[in-house]
Amino acid sequence: MNKDEMNSPFGAGDEQRLWDYIDGFSSPNEKTVIEQLLDGKSEWKAKYQELLEIQQLLESSELEAPSMRFTKNVMEEIAKLHIAPATKNYINKRIIWGIAGFFITLIVGFLVYGFAQVDWTVQGDSKLPVDFTKVDLSKMFNNDWVNAFMMINVILGLFLLDRFLANKRKKFTEES
Amino acid sequence: MLTGLNDNELISKVLSGDQQAYAGLVNRYQNYVFTLALRFTKNREDAEEVSQDIFIKAYRALADFRGASKFSTWLYTIVNTTCITFLRKKRLEVHSLDNEKVFEVADNQDSGMRANMVEQKSRLAMVNNAIKLLSTDDAEVITLFYKGEQTLEEIAQILGIEANTVKVRLHRARTRLKEKMETHFAQEVKDL
Numbered sequence: 564m565n566k567d568e569m570n571s572p573f574g575a576g577d578e579q580r581l582w583d584y585i586d587g588f589s590s591p592n593e594k595t596v597i598e599q600l601l602d603g604k605s606e607w608k609a610k611y612q613e614l615l616e617i618q619q620l621l622e623s624s625e626l627e628a629p630s631m632r633f634t635k636n637v638m639e640e641i642a643k644l645h646i647a648p649a650t651k652n653y654i655n656k657r658i659i660w661g662i663a664g665f666f667i668t669l670i671v672g673f674l675v676y677g678f679a680q681v682d683w684t685v686q687g688d689s690k691l692p693v694d695f696t697k698v699d700l701s702k703m704f705n706n707d708w709v710n711a712f713m714m715i716n717v718i719l720g721l722f723l724l725d726r727f728l729a730n731k732r733k734k735f736t737e738e739s
Numbered sequence: 740m741l742t743g744l745n746d747n748e749l750i751s752k753v754l755s756g757d758q759q760a761y762a763g764l765v766n767r768y769q770n771y772v773f774t775l776a777l778r779f780t781k782n783r784e785d786a787e788e789v790s791q792d793i794f795i796k797a798y799r800a801l802a803d804f805r806g807a808s809k810f811s812t813w814l815y816t817i818v819n820t821t822c823i824t825f826l827r828k829k830r831l832e833v834h835s836l837d838n839e840k841v842f843e844v845a846d847n848q849d850s851g852m853r854a855n856m857v858e859q860k861s862r863l864a865m866v867n868n869a870i871k872l873l874s875t876d877d878a879e880v881i882t883l884f885y886k887g888e889q890t891l892e893e894i895a896q897i898l899g900i901e902a903n904t905v906k907v908r909l910h911r912a913r914t915r916l917k918e919k920m921e922t923h924f925a926q927e928v929k930d931l
Contacts, residue, residue, distance in 0.1 A: 624866040626770040649802040
């Protein structure tokens with residue numbers, strides 16, 4: 564333990580350290596440091612006693628009890644029921660793999676078809692076969708397929724945004 | 740006879756057709772489940788109804804319990820999801836302590852509880868009443884940690900969050916509980 568720590572006043576983060584010590588979550592090093600602080604600083608000792616009191620109160624708090632007929636009521640209800648079969652017994656993994664295989668085949672098929680349509684003989688230095696100044700974009704964006712494609716992209720974009728925000732939230736929680 | 744058996748033995752008996760063995764599990768966990776449900780519903784009638792629903796759901800899904808965790812951890816996961824669904828159905832807000840409304844609710848509850856406190860002037864009643872003034876999230880994490888016999892990792896599994904987040908929540912919940920006790924039960928705290 565350094566001198567600064569011995570001279571610094573009790574801070575907000577120190578209460579968390581004391582709780583960790585009481586709960587038994589402190590590392591052996593941290594435990595030694597806190598024991599030294601408790602021996603040397605009356606402020607720490609007073610706070611420790613206060614938290615210990617709350618700890619004991621919480622540990623000795625009582626559970627609420629339902630009515631006397633509770634177990635009987637539950638047993639009457641379940642008498643009419645049967646235990647459902649375990650999920651793993653009726654979800655066939657081969658069906659899940661089959662669905663996954665179907666979609667993977669579909670995607671691979673589209674890719675193969677797409678590449679097969681490309682004219683690989685066209686040279687890079689030759690003139691482009693399309694005059695881009697005459698392309699009517701409004702026709703392309705009215706196409707249902709393009710709309711569907713855009714919709715999928717928007718969904719994927721939202722999914723990525725959600726992942727990004729979830730990561731930020733996770734980092735924030737870990738920091739706090 | 741059933742009281743001598745552990746959870747897994749009781750579950751095996753139930754799964755092999757002895758429906759009455761389930762009463763052993765209900766007796767063992769009814770207070771834990773009811774207390775947790777009460778933290779959400781804030782009234783005994785609803786808590787009893789929800790608790791009953793939880794035990795029925797647990798019975799129906801018992802074949803899915805594979806013993807990877809403690810039975811209590813698995814059961815409390817059902818408690819958590821059922822209570823959240825119940826609150827959604829009732830369109831009640833899951834209060835956050837940062838929400839001013841909670842303080843209003845807490846004050847209203849406090850006036851009712853004060854009368855009760857005259858009768859039960861014990862330290863334990865004071866703690867229980869102070870817990871009732873907490874938000875659902877805070878009361879749940881405190882109950883799971885102190886009364887549900889769950890570790891941080893198990894609570895994390897029940898709530899579907901990280902163990903570190905549980906630790907932070909637990910710390911905040913205890914700080915808020917202390918504030919509640921000092922604000923609403925100042926005299927009782929002095930007498931401790």
